[in-house]
Amino acid sequence: EIVLTQSPGTLSLSPGERATLSCRASQRVSSNYLVWYQQKPGQAPRLLIYGASSRATGIPDRFIGSGSGTDFTLTISRLEPEDFAVYYCQQYGSSPWTFGQGTKVEIK
Amino acid sequence: QITLKESGPTLVKPTQTLTLTCSFSGFSLTTTGVGVGWIRQPPGKALEWLALIYWDDDKRYSPSLKNRLTITKDTSKNQVVLTMTNMDPVDTATYYCAHRADYNFFDYWGQGTLVTVSS
Numbered sequence: 646e647i648v649l650t651q652s653p654g655t656l657s658l659s660p661g662e663r664a665t666l667s668c669r670a671s672q673r674v675s676s677n678y679l680v681w682y683q684q685k686p687g688q689a690p691r692l693l694i695y696g697a698s699s700r701a702t703g704i705p706d707r708f709i710g711s712g713s714g715t716d717f718t719l720t721i722s723r724l725e726p727e728d729f730a731v732y733y734c735q736q737y738g739s740s741p742w743t744f745g746q747g748t749k750v751e752i753k
Numbered sequence: 754q755i756t757l758k759e760s761g762p763t764l765v766k767p768t769q770t771l772t773l774t775c776s777f778s779g780f781s782l783t784t785t786g787v788g789v790g791w792i793r794q795p796p797g798k799a800l801e802w803l804a805l806i807y808w809d810d811d812k813r814y815s816p817s818l819k820n821r822l823t824i825t826k827d828t829s830k831n832q833v834v835l836t837m838t839n840m841d842p843v844d845t846a847t848y849y850c851a852h853r854a855d856y857n858f859f860d861y862w863g864q865g866t867l868v869t870v871s872s
Binding site for chain 1: 799800801802805813815816849851856857858859860862863864865
C-alpha cells in the first residue's frame, strides 16, 4: 500500500500569497497517477488536478499541479478568499487507492 | 449533469450491519470505464477509500476492510449499495459515494451521509 504524506499540516497565509503544498509517496506512483482535491467545511471533496498536473474542468489556472515519481506539489499562485480549505492528494496508480492526511490552508 | 446522493441510517448500533445506497443520475453504470466508489471520512479526519464497483461488475475493496464490505449495483435503478458488517464506534464517519470515469479517481461526489455508531 502506498502511503501519502502531506506537508505542512497547516499553512497560514494571506489572500494574494502563494501556497505550496507537498504530497510525498512511500513508493513511486505509477504513471504519476495522482490527484488533488479541495474540501471546504461541510462539503464533499472537489476534484482539482488529475494526472499530477492536469486541471479538472472549470478549475482556475491559479491551481498548478506538478511533480513525478514520489514527490508532488500543488501550488496556488495567488490565494483567493475561496481557496482557504483543506487539500488532499490521492494516488490511483495502484490499489488500494490511498489519500494523504490533508493540508489545511487557513487565513493568516 | 452527474449527480449522486447517499441514503441510509444515520445511527446504527455496534455489531449491526450498515447498508448505504447511492442513487445517481447523469451516467450509466453500463458504460465502459464507469465506476462508483465509496469513501468515508471520520469527523475531523482524512478521507479513506472503501470500495469500488465497475461497469463490468468487477469489484475492489480496501484490504483493511475487505472482510466486512460488500458492494453491488442495480443498473436498472441507477443505484449502488454498500454493506458493512459488524459496525463499531470507530466506523462513525461521513460516507460518500463518487463517480469514477476511466481512471481510479473521483470526479463527482455525493453530498455525503453521516453515520454514527453508538449504543
